Amino acid sequence: MVSIAKEWKLSSDEEKKKFTEEAAKLRKDAIAQFEKLPKKEQQEQFVEAAKSRADLKNNRRIRAYRKFRKETNCPTRALNAFMLFRQENYPVTSKQDIYDSGKKAAEAFKNLSEEEKKPYVEKFNQQAEAYKSGYEKWYKDHGKDYEKLKKEYAKTKKVATKSTRGKKSMGLMSRLKKRRTKRKATPKRKKTTKVVAPRR
DSSP states (O other), X not given: OHHHHHHHHHSOHHHHHHHHHHHHHHHHXXXXXXXXXXXXXXXXXXXXXXXXXXXXXXXXXXXXXXXXXXXXXXXXXXOOHHHHHHHHHSOOOSTTHHHHHXXXXXXXXXXXXXXXXXXXXXXXXXXXXXXXXXXXXXXXXXHHHHHHXXXXXXXXXXXXXXXXXXXXXXXXXXXXXXXXXXXXXXXXXXXXXXXXXXXX
């Protein structure tokens, strides 16, 4: 992705023009194709696109948080008793195995007695205590920066909401509606001054 951006930056205006014109043509064709669809289908596509944009923003935020925690060696949460049992007795070897092994592990863990579950519960309690103390230490060192990062994303979200509030979205659906409801402006009538005849 970086190399493509670099290549685009180094391209001449003449080279860029070809791709810009092609993109404009494709966009025009896509709008024409969209206009042919029934109104209900247009609305469905519009809602789906809005959801995808929201998911993308949310994913960026989550990735930023994860990256920060990883770079600052934030301790990970302790696995619960069931997950420890599954990890030990039903290890996952492939993607296809995730569901099957999970189902088998859940059934097997359900049939264990309280005494058999005890080692896993104790192990979880130990790990939970270690996580708690480790997280407190991590938050003491990196908490300010982490909260700052969270505020940055919250601020961006607030600004985006404010800018769109009370304004018409200039998305594809809005442009189409505008085009449909556009009317010719009626010419303004000229003001006529009333001529009063002088009294005799």
